[in-house]
Amino acid sequence: MRTDALNETGSVEDALRRSLRPGREDSARAEPTARREGDHAAAAAARRLSARVAAEGLADVSYTSADSPFGTLLLASTRRGLVRLAFPEEDVDSVLDGLAGRISPRIVETPAPLDPVRRELDEYFSGGRHEFALKLDWALIAGFGRRVLRVTSEIPYGGVLSYGEVAAEAGSPRGSRAAGNALGSNPIPIVIPCHRVLRSGGTLGGYGGGVERKRWLLELEGAVAPERRL
Amino acid sequence: MSHGLPPFQRFLDCHREVVWRFLLSTVGPVEAEDCFQETFVSALRAYPRLREDSNLRAWVLTIAHRKALDVHRGRARRAIPVAEVAAVDERAAPSPPDRDQALWDAVGELPARQRSAVVLRFVGDLPHSDIAAAIGCSEDAARRSLHEGLSKLRKVVPA
Numbered sequence: 001m002r003t004d005a006l007n008e009t010g011s012v013e014d015a016l017r018r019s020l021r022p023g024r025e026d027s028a029r030a031e032p033t034a035r036r037e038g039d040h041a042a043a044a045a046a047r048r049l050s051a052r053v054a055a056e057g058l059a060d061v062s063y064t065s066a067d068s069p070f071g072t073l074l075l076a077s078t079r080r081g082l083v084r085l086a087f088p089e090e091d092v093d094s095v096l097d098g099l100a101g102r103i104s105p106r107i108v109e110t111p112a113p114l115d116p117v118r119r120e121l122d123e124y125f126s127g128g129r130h131e132f133a134l135k136l137d138w139a140l141i142a143g144f145g146r147r148v149l150r151v152t153s154e155i156p157y158g159g160v161l162s163y164g165e166v167a168a169e170a171g172s173p174r175g176s177r178a179a180g181n182a183l184g185s186n187p188i189p190i191v192i193p194c195h196r197v198l199r200s201g202g203t204l205g206g207y208g209g210g211v212e213r214k215r216w217l218l219e220l221e222g223a224v225a226p227e228r229r230l
Numbered sequence: 231m232s233h234g235l236p237p238f239q240r241f242l243d244c245h246r247e248v249v250w251r252f253l254l255s256t257v258g259p260v261e262a263e264d265c266f267q268e269t270f271v272s273a274l275r276a277y278p279r280l281r282e283d284s285n286l287r288a289w290v291l292t293i294a295h296r297k298a299l300d301v302h303r304g305r306a307r308r309a310i311p312v313a314e315v316a317a318v319d320e321r322a323a324p325s326p327p328d329r330d331q332a333l334w335d336a337v338g339e340l341p342a343r344q345r346s347a348v349v350l351r352f353v354g355d356l357p358h359s360d361i362a363a364a365i366g367c368s369e370d371a372a373r374r375s376l377h378e379g380l381s382k383l384r385k386v387v388p389a
Contacts (some may be wrong), residue, residue, distance in 0.1 A: 012383045016352035045266045052267060058274055061236070087300035096237040106277055107237035186240055219300050 024188045054112040058105035063096070064111035067120045069125055070213055078103060082117055085188050086207040098182030103139055106172040121190070127220065128156035132191050145182035147171060153181065157220045162200040184208050196223065231296075234282030238274055245287055248354055250292050255349045256298040256338060265297045288360035295346050295364045303343050327330070336386040339380075343367070344379030351376055 051057050061083070063076040071088035074095055083103065086095045088117075095140040107144040116134065124128035141149055155161055161169075167179035183194040189209055195217040199205040200219055204224075205215035234287055235241075244247035249269055253262040273295050280289065338344055350361045 010380075010384065012231075012387050014382055015387055016348065016383075022252075028304065042247045045250060045263055046246040046270075048263075049242070049267055049270050052271070053274065058271065060278075063239075079239075093240075096240070100235060100237045104278055105235040105237055106274060107239055108242075108274070109239045146235060147377070 004041055009043060030134075036159055050110045052113070052175070053108045054110040058106075058108065059108040060106040061099050062108060062110045062113040063099075064109060064114045064118075064163070066119060066121060069216070072208065073121075075117050076107075077113055077117065078137045078139065080137035080139070082114075082188055082191060083137040083139060085190060087189070087213075117191075124126055124190070130221075134191060136191065140187040144170065144172065144175065144178055148179045148182040149186060149192050149194070152186075152197060153192050157193075158223050160196050160198050160218070160223050163197055163205065166197050166202055180206070188218070193217075196221075235277065236286075236371050238277055240274075241277070241286055242270060242288075248287060249290055249355045252291055252294050252349055253298060254344055255334065255353055256295075257301045258338070258343060261301050265294065265301060268295045268297045268300075279292060285360060287354065288356055288364060291350055291354045291356065291360075292364035298346070299342060304316065333387050336383050340379050341380060344375045344382070347372055347375040348379040348383070 011141065013211075054062060057067055057079065061076055061078055063074060063084075066073045066075050073088065074084070074086040074090070074092055075082065076084040076086075076095075076099055084095065084099060086092075097108055120129055120132050124132070136153075138146060148166055151166050151169040152161075163176040163179050163183075164182075165172070167173060167175040170179060172178065181195075183197055184206060186192055186194040186208060189195070193208060195214045199206070204211055204214055204218075219226055236244075241345060246266075250262065253265045253269070257265055259389065261305055269290065273290050280286075337348060340348065346365055347361055350356045356377070358369050358372050361376065362369040365372060365375070367375070
């Protein structure tokens, strides 16, 4: 119990608390309309702040959500380029916490810097784009994983490689399992097309976003014919 | 590097309302918008250097308090024509329910330090130590400012 509270039980104190303090449980006594207007005003001011942050490039990481045939994707970019694409199942708070820890906590939700990403993804999903012209930030990808995903990023639309082939090109001919792990933790799926890496027998193998999505993407690209479903 | 800080957007979402209300109570609705933007832009710039165990609400209210002081200093420097005085007083008032209007008018008329102490305590819900840090004085001085401010307000709203 704080001693501060002892002399703060008078009517002035009550009135001050009642009229302006946000989010109090006993707000039934307060004026709900004024409270709601305060929330709206603060939310609107925060949105204007985000717009200014985008315009002046003040954030280290910008993020937004984007509709897709898979549901709502989370897109995040740095000044260098797209750094993260998260599928709908991924917990947004966890994704943002990860970015805060590994890149910078200066993270702001602001759609404008990601407009080109959203546009290119829309074009890709509707079949009109076969290659992304986006800049990428590889900050979340280190070591062997980076070599694997570099090789993967060179696989053309409609083409596929096996895990073993990717591992060999990445400089580790016997590292197909490690290559699989690197592909499974690809922080920028779809744009770095890890879905184009299959098992050597021709079966699809795994996919971070679920194997049904892998099949969907490969069918979109014409790499797998729908009638050849496994 | 600070790894434990929440993403800035979450920090903004958590504290935007208390900052908005603080500014509404100290500089009024006309200047609150600019002060709000300046507060959070300053916070964003300094954010990665912040220690992760900081009291984030006290920290951002400290910045807001400084921005509010800038506004008051700006007003004091400007020669205010007599005809505008009423308008300025109106701006200094928040927009609470009518029955509390007199009280908040009186808050707006307190000297800057007392006003900030009162608002940080009752809008920001800060303990004396954080109020002291925000205003930049000792804890005793903060306690005194709060006490003096409340004494003046008691004359407006008798018990």
